[in-house]
Ligand SMILES: Cc1cc2nc3c(=O)[nH]c(=O)nc-3n(C[C@H](O)[C@H](O)[C@H](O)COP(=O)(O)O)c2cc1C
């Protein structure tokens with residue numbers, strides 16, 4: 409990371425943003441020259457940024473339609489047909505790929521003209537394409553089964569909703585912060601770090617400028633709970649950012665929303681307009697800004713996300729310093745996940761004591777989970793932490809449409825839980841950790857009986873190889889070598905040497921700078937441990 413580049417990029421403030429200008433430009437050498445001069449940043453740096461993102465790469469310029477290559481669509485086996493169907497209207501070079509549109513509840517997903525579609529295939533798709541009347545229903549089950557609904561709630565209206573903030577504004581900041589700390593609200597983006605402690609650190613940090621950043625990059629294939637909140641509970645997210653801004657002394661909130669979610673961008677923009685209309689009548693100085701991603705999974709990692717907003721190549725940065733001390737443009741920055749922020753309204757309205765009665769002692773509150781299309785009732789559910797996994801499968805999902813041999817829970821870096829373990833787990837950080845899994849963001853993907861685990865291993869390594877930021881070699885090279893091993897083993901000429909594979913996994917785990925390379929061994933080892941019989945034929949026998 410270059411501190412100088414961060415400062416130079418931040419000179420013009422967030423409103424005149426380099427990354428936005430790069431994303432909107434033609435990226436020609438002339439344009440880069442002009443931008444480089446404007447921001448006093450080298451042209452090579454700008455080229456380094458532009459060449460990183462799927463949506464900005466020159467080689468993707470000709471693509472007119474993008475087919476989802478996320479895990480849920482892969483497991484459902486819908487995408488080859490989607491490509492065939494789209495091929496009747498588009499040339500092969502016009503059909504690109506995109507990683508997870510969050511339509512895991514019905515699959516067959518693709519993006520066209522900045523809109524997402526799913527659940528239409530075959531003749532139906534041809535008909536809608538031919539009539540240019542593409543409309544998609546995007547319907548899924550939405551239900552809270554918590555004794556107190558925290559996140560899935562009817563909206564009370566802008567004025568009534570933000571009344572709570574007017575009330576909080578009259579209270580000492582320390583009182584509000586204590587309530588949040590007492591609630592023990594842990595980060596929902598994967599790491600589970602308490603938000604109260606982060607707010608406290610950012611509040612204490614010195615800086616004439618501070619930022620609140622909402623991590624709305626939800627890149628985990630299979631996850632669409634943040635998408636639900638952004639599109640259906642947008643004010644809960646904005647409210648959380650507003651309160652955090654008040655507590656740490658920040659006047660700007662930035663929502664980094666992945667470009668794969670165009671509908672989320674629109675819904676949040678609409679909610680920002682509503683907030684602005686309300687705040688005009690009140691003496692608060694807080695503004696929101698949306699920054700749209702450009703197709704890179706690693707931008708969900710908080711330091712890469714900040715580098716992305718700065719218009720730098722989104723490579724993961726070494727911590728410390730943590731963003732709360734030195735974040736966006738070098739200023740103290742609070743980065744939190746969509747769902748974490750969305751909890752704050754409930755906590756501050758109803759109190760930490762009530763919040764603590766939900767969930768377990770160490771994992772307080774509720775969690776949104778999402779079920780894929782293999783379940784009879786796919787959708788987004790709010791559950792209290794500690795709910796038995798088997799109840800989630802049977803009571804909420806109502807079982808499966810087809811036989812399933814494992815669940816991949818918590819995104820590509822989460823655990824692969826075989827059927828034999830479903831009875832043992834409860835949905836909370838501790839239960840998953842103690843059993844060798846990882847809860848992550850708690851998306852639930854089904855691996856059907858007939859899907860070969862060797863192919864799934866290949867998919868996991870390939871995903872990491874495609875999405876690695878390239879900063880450290882265990883991940884950059886290791887993911888590629890792992891992918892090759894799995895591919896060669898399927899070509900039948902080659903048997904995997906388990907000692908070599910274990911060595912590779914240890915190198916990834918111990919030598920990677922961030923969770924992408926570092927946590928990949930979790931699902932890989934789960935599969936090796938629980939599906940050894942299925943995989944025997946691919947391994948050298950010692
Ligand atoms: C490879 C990688 C990808 C990540 N992707 C996301 C993401 O898409 N959304 C998110 O909120 N956090 C993601 N995180 C976690 C963030 O780095 C960070 O911990 C989080 O935004 C902090 O917010 P929280 O404390 O509210 O969870 C990712 C982490 C890693 C290592």
Ligand code: SF4
Nearest residue numbers: 877879880883922925
């Ligand atoms: S582990 Fe991978 S994604 Fe993370 S910093 Fe290293 S190269 Fe980048």
